Amino acid sequence: MPAPPSAAESRLDTRYAVETPEGIALWLRPAGVVPRFYAYLVDVAIRFLFFSISFVFLSLLGTFGEGLALVLFFLLEWLYPVAFELSSGAATPGKRLLDLTVVMDSGLPITPAASLTRNLLRAADFLPSLYAFGLLSMLFRHDFKRLGDLAAGTLVVHAPRAELLRGTPPAAPARAPAVPLTARAQAAVIAWAGRVTRLTDARADELAEIAVPVVVPRAMGGDRVAALVGVAHWLLGRR
């Protein structure tokens, strides 16, 4: 298990852990104001376009169409988010575009009651105008819940990405460390090797300088970075 975050860390870090019945921690990453604002804009645009196009056709039907248009407007205004949140992606098209989903704050999939609650209470978030209360609530909380989310017990999170291959070390000939390394030291070397491609050469070398005298003293003169990456490969199992 990763060490639980200290008080200072948890004040900065917005990651949010929930434990599942299987005994693992799910890490939720609540989405802040900016991506949710963009998602909202996209949804407003989609609803506007959809309504305008339908309105053109419905107005051909005379007063019957006028009535239907008003019902459609009602459904788009209040139930559009509910319908999409209960579908398999658990997010409106705007949220999907920004890779957000809505979940319960227990990490479970959203329930119909919670989805309706959070979307009807939008009216309270909107007050006094332009989502001011919702915005304040999101800014004051590190899980970015708006008032509707508070009552419904829901969270808007960044969707877990399926493809992730970051942290693979660059190619280098494997070499054994000179001394047996503790589990913590092994993890540190592997984690450093995974970050090497994203560090400047000077910084990578500077960090390598700390480890190399102990881990591979024979490589002191040569390319310290390549030597330490080689050790990381050895530790990963390329021997």
Place this chain on the structure above:
Amino acid sequence: MTPLQFESQHAAAWQELETALTPPSGKRKPTPADRARIAALYRAACEQLAIAESRSYPVWLIERLEALTSRGHQLIYRQGDFGIDNLRRLFLVDFPRAVRAHRLQVLIALAAFAGPLLVIGVLCYLDPSAILSLQDAGSVEQYEGMYGDPDGPIGRRNADSDWAMFGFYIRNNIGIAFQCFAGGLFFGVGSLFALIFNGAAIGSTAGYLTWRGFGANFYPFVITHGAFELSGIVLAGAAGLLLGHALLVPGRRSRLAALEEAARGAIVIVYGMTAMFAIAALLEAFWSSARWVPASVKIGVGAACWVAVTAYFLFQGRARRASGEAP
């Protein structure tokens, strides 16, 4: 075991789980055997994540497993049952029970709505100019055409058709009801305001029209859909007050926990209240305004609706005493 050995040992299972979690676009429903397999793979992945974390395996392994398990968790714990049985149970049992369970809030909402309605109604009947302090002269003038015209449909300007009015009632009235509910989040003040305001507006209209001598048009018009609409607005307010009450008097819980719990109860009332408004919109558009239905029939049907709605909230969904179990 090195991380690479660990990865190659389980890669096939992870790949299988990954493909199972991204269903093909054909949307084939998973068979029970598929589901059992997914659950088994998911549990195995959870175990492997725990192992990987305790052994400080590299970040790409852990993140892959985290993504895999969290997607599996979402799929496995999804509640797929919004079926017709739940809907039946909602209206036969849960909704009337929720209303009775929160009778305190319902009675407060009723007082906040019916009190101003009666007081302002009598006031406007005795002194019709009082309506002008609540509504502007233009809309009062419109009532003449809506309720005074002996030929056209009642309760609307002549040009509006049944369907257009149905759409209007749905959008306008249910929207107001939802806002009335949401206003409860401000310690109940928003809901109280909406109840008092709507009560006063309806009371002033009724009082004025009675004084004007349009009662014979007005009361047959409102009585039928009023059974659903007026009780609907009271229930919307009660659902809002439930939220406000939880925030004001959380008891031995945090305010947030109390709010979440109250919202779970209130939303059941909101489901039912929305259905009542939909019924009211249908009646108001197609029945109440119709000229071909004699006023006496409307009064009779309307009275029956009031009795039915009251009986529904008082008796529907109670546990049967003889059998001693919930229906």
